[in-house]
Amino acid sequence: xxxxxxxxxxxxxxxxxxxxxxxxxxxxxxxxxxxxxxxxxxxxxxxxxxxxxxxxxxxxxxxxxxxxxxxxxxxxxxxxxxxxxxxxxxxxxxxxxxxxxxxxxxxxxxxxxxxxxxxxxxxxxxxxxxxxxxxxxxxxxxxxxxxxxxxxxxxxxxxxxxxxxxxxxxxxxxxxxxxxxxxxxxxxxxxxxxxxxxxxxxxxxxxxxxxxxxxxxxxxxxxxxxxxxxxxxxxxxxxxxxxxxxxxxxxxxxxxxx
Amino acid sequence: xxxxxxxxxxxxxxxxxxxxxxxxxxxxxxxxxxxxxxxxxxxxxxxxxxxxxxxxxxxxxxxxxxxxxxxxxxxxxxxxxxxxxxxxxxxxxxxxxxxxxxxxxxxxxxxxxxxxxxxxxxxxxxxxxxxxxxxxxxxxxxxxxxxxxxxxxxxxxxxxxxxxxxxxxxxxxxxxxxxxxxxxxxxxxxxxxxxxxxxxxxxxxxxxxxxxxxxxxxxxxxxxxxxxxxxxxxxxxxxxxxxxxxxxxxxxxxxxxxxx
Numbered sequence: 001x002x003x004x005x006x007x008x009x010x011x012x013x014x015x016x017x018x019x020x021x022x023x024x025x026x027x028x029x030x031x032x033x034x035x036x037x038x039x040x041x042x043x044x045x046x047x048x049x050x051x052x053x054x055x056x057x058x059x060x061x062x063x064x065x066x067x068x069x070x071x072x073x074x075x076x077x078x079x080x081x082x083x084x085x086x087x088x089x090x091x092x093x094x095x096x097x098x099x100x101x102x103x104x105x106x107x108x109x110x111x112x113x114x115x116x117x118x119x120x121x122x123x124x125x126x127x128x129x130x131x132x133x134x135x136x137x138x139x140x141x142x143x144x145x146x147x148x149x150x151x152x153x154x155x156x157x158x159x160x161x162x163x164x165x166x167x168x169x170x171x172x173x174x175x176x177x178x179x180x181x182x183x184x185x186x187x188x189x190x191x192x193x194x195x196x197x198x199x200x201x202x203x204x205x206x207x208x209x210x211x212x213x214x215x216x217x218x219x220x221x222x223x224x225x226x227x228x229x230x231x232x233x234x235x236x237x238x239x240x241x242x243x244x245x246x247x248x249x250x251x252x253x254x255x256x257x258x
Numbered sequence: 259x260x261x262x263x264x265x266x267x268x269x270x271x272x273x274x275x276x277x278x279x280x281x282x283x284x285x286x287x288x289x290x291x292x293x294x295x296x297x298x299x300x301x302x303x304x305x306x307x308x309x310x311x312x313x314x315x316x317x318x319x320x321x322x323x324x325x326x327x328x329x330x331x332x333x334x335x336x337x338x339x340x341x342x343x344x345x346x347x348x349x350x351x352x353x354x355x356x357x358x359x360x361x362x363x364x365x366x367x368x369x370x371x372x373x374x375x376x377x378x379x380x381x382x383x384x385x386x387x388x389x390x391x392x393x394x395x396x397x398x399x400x401x402x403x404x405x406x407x408x409x410x411x412x413x414x415x416x417x418x419x420x421x422x423x424x425x426x427x428x429x430x431x432x433x434x435x436x437x438x439x440x441x442x443x444x445x446x447x448x449x450x451x452x453x454x455x456x457x458x459x460x461x462x463x464x465x466x467x468x469x470x471x472x473x474x475x476x477x478x479x480x481x482x483x484x485x486x487x488x489x490x491x492x493x494x495x496x497x498x499x500x501x502x503x504x505x506x507x508x509x510x511x512x513x514x515x516x517x518x
Contacts, residue, residue, distance in 0.1 A: 032444040032447055039451075169286070177297075180300065186304055
């Protein structure tokens with residue numbers, strides 16, 4: 001398995017380089033919306049300016065680290081029939097997707113960390129001195145879980161493509177709703193209380209908002225334990241869903257392909 | 259000019275015929291448009307849950323701005339966006355040569371050949387939102403307000419077209435990127451909010467370098483009766499300037515085009 005991964009990672013690494021310009025443009029473009037949202041909040045409450053700068057800078061980082069794109073690829077591949085090539089390989093196609101995710105996110109990481117360090121020199125709000133070791137550890141655990149949940153969620157929809165033709169449209173609706181519930185439009189503490197409570201039990205908060213809340217000290221102690229409980233629960237649920245859908249989808253796909 | 263109008267009508271007709279083959283998708287498209295505008299309004303509501311003005315604009319004012327944004331976005335998706343990826347394909351495969359031999363202006367052809375009609379739903383929804391915002395604010399625009407609005411929205415359309423074309427023209431060199439429209443979206447997102455919300459240097463950039471201010475804020479202010487003759491004149495001048503620049507850039511790109 002390990003040797004297979006080395007090969008897959010190298011393959012995806014080469015692929016990524018062919019599209020590096022597109023990747024960088026895409027990455028920069030994805031920062032615009034959080035930055036605009038940040039400016040809106042800075043305008044609404046100028047006293048909290050530094051807190052907002054930190055929150056949205058962290059948001060951009062977490063967003064890149066957890067973003068998921070597999071559903072778009074899979075919809076196209078299933079529609080055009082090229083997904084069959086992946087099915088006949090001697091390993092589950094999810095490993096290909098995982099390898100791709102690792103490579104791209106490693107790239108984002110190597111770009112974003114130096115950028116953050118340089119910006120921190122000029123923007124005091126982005127300095128990280130107040131964060132202790134435990135917080136860092138918890139943050140990275142939450143970040144990893146977030147990436148897993150979001151990836152599985154997207155892959156699950158990708159598999160639904162065996163049954164539904166316009167699965168990205170449905171996925172897009174979930175994405176739009178999740179803008180509110182994941183903390184991308186506003187830190188969850190600024191939402192109406194009922195929406196905030198709802199977000200605690202849905203998976204979206206654990207994709208983006210939760211790691212940031214750990215990092216900026218919004219939540220502590222039991223709230224963090226509670227959060228990890230739900231995050232783990234949701235990743236297990238999606239994992240199970242992906243496994244079941246894969247089995248059922250394979251049967252369905254054979255029936256169509258003949 | 260009349261010939262171009264006739265050609266455009268012909269594009270319109272063929273695209274409409276093409277689209278009518280996919281009538282069954284109408285319901286889905288309508289739903290997704292409604293959903294989109296609903297989410298945009300909810301976003302504004304989240305912001306106004308914590309405040310009652312944004313850069314000096316009240317809730318109804320921002321809704322009006324959002325309506326204008328939606329109309330313009332609908333028009334972009336109707337006429338401009340469908341053509342972006344096709345130009346890239348033409349350049350990559352070399353079929354752009356056919357376009358050059360056609361007896362119409364190539365810039366006109368590549369920008370309006372393909373139209374996606376159902377996107378006009380967004381335009382209608384945007385107009386609806388604008389009317390709702392005016393009722394909410396209890397403001398009836400005077401004839402002069404409306405005239406100023408029409409002039410400034412006209413300038414905004416020209417600006418959008420020019421900026422879009424400049425971006426599209428870069429595809430003569432950057433053929434690796436599938437969809438450059440993503441770059442435009444990033445810029446266009448900034449027009450979703452009042453220009454007065456942005457601070458210091460960013461506001462200057464978004465007014466004069468990338469004239470986002472004249473795209474939604476100026477028309478919205480005009481309709482609310484807060485127009486100012488000077489701003490309107492500046493927006494007309496900027497629109498003309500950018501159109502001229504985009505034209506020059508297109509010509510320049512054509513000169514360096516060597517086919518595939």
